[in-house]
Amino acid sequence: MSIFDQTIKRRSTNSVKWDAMEKVYGLHDASDILPMWVADMDFAAPAAVSKALQQHAEQTVFGYSFIGEDAIQSIVDWQNTRHDWHIDKESIVFCNGVVAALANSIVAFTNPGDKVLISSPVYPPFFNIPKSNGREVISCPLVEKDGTYVYDFEAFEQALAQNVKAYILCNPHNPGGYVWDEATLKEIVRLCAKYDVIIISDEIHADLMINGEKHIPLAKIAGDEINRVVTCMAPTKTFNLAGIQVSYMIVTDKKKRLQLEAINMASGQGSLNTFASVALHAAYTEGSAWLDELLTYISANMDYVKAELEQIPGIRVTKPQSTYLIWIDYRELALEEKDLMNRLLEVGKLALEPGTKYGEEGRGFLRMNVACSFETVQDGVKRFKKAFEQ
Numbered sequence: 131m132s133i134f135d136q137t138i139k140r141r142s143t144n145s146v147k148w149d150a151m152e153k154v155y156g157l158h159d160a161s162d163i164l165p166m167w168v169a170d171m172d173f174a175a176p177a178a179v180s181k182a183l184q185q186h187a188e189q190t191v192f193g194y195s196f197i198g199e200d201a202i203q204s205i206v207d208w209q210n211t212r213h214d215w216h217i218d219k220e221s222i223v224f225c226n227g228v229v230a231a232l233a234n235s236i237v238a239f240t241n242p243g244d245k246v247l248i249s250s251p252v253y254p255p256f257f258n259i260p261k262s263n264g265r266e267v268i269s270c271p272l273v274e275k276d277g278t279y280v281y282d283f284e285a286f287e288q289a290l291a292q293n294v295k296a297y298i299l300c301n302p303h304n305p306g307g308y309v310w311d312e313a314t315l316k317e318i319v320r321l322c323a324k325y326d327v328i329i330i331s332d333e334i335h336a337d338l339m340i341n342g343e344k345h346i347p348l349a350k351i352a353g354d355e356i357n358r359v360v361t362c363m364a365p366t367k368t369f370n371l372a373g374i375q376v377s378y379m380i381v382t383d384k385k386k387r388l389q390l391e392a393i394n395m396a397s398g399q400g401s402l403n404t405f406a407s408v409a410l411h412a413a414y415t416e417g418s419a420w421l422d423e424l425l426t427y428i429s430a431n432m433d434y435v436k437a438e439l440e441q442i443p444g445i446r447v448t449k450p451q452s453t454y455l456i457w458i459d460y461r462e463l464a465l466e467e468k469d470l471m472n473r474l475l476e477v478g479k480l481a482l483e484p485g486t487k488y489g490e491e492g493r494g495f496l497r498m499n500v501a502c503s504f505e506t507v508q509d510g511v512k513r514f515k516k517a518f519e520q
């Protein structure tokens with residue numbers, strides 16, 4: 131029996147995943163719907179993290195605090211041991227989440243009206259954050275090839291040449307779960323350098339490598355162009371701490387760090403929640419074994435889902451190389467997304483993410499979150515099949 135087999139009651143806990151479905155899916159009552167949508171896990175965080183947070187709570191005084199040296203060192207050590215990436219403490223800038231880090235980077239390094247490039251299908255805030263900050267978003271879609279996505283570098287270069295100021299990279303890729311190889315990352319850097327474009331690399335899924343895949347931080351292979359890279363990372367996706375809201379950027383260019391710090395100060399975000407640095411430190415110093423076990427567990431969940439769903443004619447599943455999200459291809463079925471979503475919700479009683487949430491290129495796909503107990507995954511598969519029976 132694995133610790134991940136345990137089912138934790140999350141309904142009625144103000145959980146976005148479990149308690150916001152009425153609002154998100156426009157339902158009158160979602161009490162019988164199984165949520166396999168938003169990217170948080172149904173697993174308890176590592177016991178060491180809960181223990182550290184409990185000990186911190188016992189202090190009973192929660193005044194202003196700063197991020198301890200031990201937490202900063204734990205980031206340096208984590209990057210070193212997990213990604214063989216040697217970073218300086220000075221290059222770290224903290225933030226209240228990766229989406230906030232993306233927003234601060236866009237505000238710091240581009241001006242209103244500037245063009246920001248993304249590669250869809252991709253995580254929805256890549257569209258929304260630049261747009262809501264008055265920037266123009268251009269998408270150069272990824273190209274699907276044999277069940278995975280690749281860059282069309284000719285189209286990518288043409289897009290960059292339209293006076294683009296920043297490129298937001300999703301490394302590894304959400305929703306597809308692809309781990310970009312070194313050649314792809316090097317070409318991204320080369321082309322962005324050619325057109326003097328800043329690269330904001332969202333690497334929040336970096337630690338969730340399936341079947342021994344290796345994450346390559348873009349900045350690690352950027353060579354002389356490292357100063358045009360801003361890397362956004364966090365322990366939150368890795369250790370199921372999204373509600374703790376902590377992230378950090380790794381920024382080698384001092385001028386950029388000062389710009390980011392100025393943005394933080396301008397919006398009154400000078401410091402972190404006192405629990406954030408405690409959770410980060412505990413996760414990075416004591417969470418390794420938990421993470422390794424998690425990855426094995428998720429890999430098995432993915433194998434099961436792939437084997438089961440591919441029994442349905444017209445459904446194709448490529449096992450992701452990273453994350454805990456499965457990108458399910460139903461294009462052969464020629465079903466309208468709206469109809470399929472209704473069928474999943476009404477007949478299957480299952481909430482998945484519709485593919486177009488990630489851009490028009492996501493049409494014909496669904497995203498399923500398998501970071502839950504095997505028993506829950508089995509239930510989800512049963513519900514999925516039921517929706518397709520009719």
Ligand SMILES: Cc1ncc(COP(=O)(O)O)c(C=O)c1O
Nearest residue numbers: 169227228229230253304332334
């Ligand atoms: C690519 C990517 N970036 C950022 C986030 C969210 O980051 P945060 O909760 O730290 O704002 C997610 C969550 O799913 C994600 O997939």
